[in-house]
Amino acid sequence: EPEVTQTPSHQVTQMGQEVILRCVPISNHLYFYWYRQILGQKVEFLVSFYNNEISEKSEIFDDQFSVERPDGSNFTLKIRSTKLEDSAMYFCASGRGRGQETQYFGPGTRLLVL
Amino acid sequence: QKEVEQNSGPLSVPEGAIASLNCTYSDRGSQSFFWYRQYSGKSPELIMFIYSNGDKEDGRFTAQLNKASQYVSLLIRDSQPSDSATYLCAADNAGNMLTFGGGTRLMVKP
Numbered sequence: 047e048p049e050v051t052q053t054p055s056h057q058v059t060q061m062g063q064e065v066i067l068r069c070v071p072i073s074n075h076l077y078f079y080w081y082r083q084i085l086g087q088k089v090e091f092l093v094s095f096y097n098n099e100i101s102e103k104s105e106i107f108d109d110q111f112s113v114e115r116p117d118g119s120n121f122t123l124k125i126r127s128t129k130l131e132d133s134a135m136y137f138c139a140s141g142r143g144r145g146q147e148t149q150y151f152g153p154g155t156r157l158l159v160l
Numbered sequence: 161q162k163e164v165e166q167n168s169g170p171l172s173v174p175e176g177a178i179a180s181l182n183c184t185y186s187d188r189g190s191q192s193f194f195w196y197r198q199y200s201g202k203s204p205e206l207i208m209f210i211y212s213n214g215d216k217e218d219g220r221f222t223a224q225l226n227k228a229s230q231y232v233s234l235l236i237r238d239s240q241p242s243d244s245a246t247y248l249c250a251a252d253n254a255g256n257m258l259t260f261g262g263g264t265r266l267m268v269k270p
Contacts, residue, residue: 104257
């Protein structure tokens with residue numbers, strides 16, 4: 047069964063450094079998402095992406111964040127200058143459509159900013 | 161502000177019993193509702209979804225939706241210890257994003 051994959055599984059970085067989190071969505075899916083979950087808190091929406099552009103983004107997704115689909119398979123989240131409060135689990139998800147379509151989550155990247 | 165609320169639990173049920181998990185949402189524009197299971201340190205795993213008022217059954221799971229009351233529930237029949245996890249309710253208003261509740265921790269005791 048096809049699944050969303052994410053790399054790396056864990057990332058440790060110093061505050062102020064740039065990180066790139068990578069995702070390979072399910073191949074026939076057209077909508078891509080990033081969510082994050084700070085330890086012990088809710089899963090929070092960051093951004094959705096369709097047709098090579100951002101469809102929607104949350105207040106969390108400020109100028110420090112960017113997303114890209116550099117080729118036909120990868121979907122990346124870049125955090126330009128990491129802060130301590132960016133430490134969280136980052137989940138990529140993909141879906142075939144919007145609204146009544148299910149989003150399937152990848153295993154996540156645990157980011158720790160020191 | 162779109163909110164999805166869940167009782168954090170833990171909800172403790174004996175093995176073989178029915179577990180009942182509840183969720184309320186604030187955005188009347190929400191159209192689709194999803195139940196995900198999340199084991200500690202893992203990603204959300206889809207259990208089932210519901211769009212229409214009423215009940216929807218899938219194996220041991222039944223989702224119930226009442227749009228007038230803005231209420232969603234998940235029943236798990238014949239609960240097993242392996243069902244012990246955090247259950248996340250999520251709402252989608254067709255705005256291309258999911259709003260999650262904080263989750264209910266379920267403990268099924270052998």
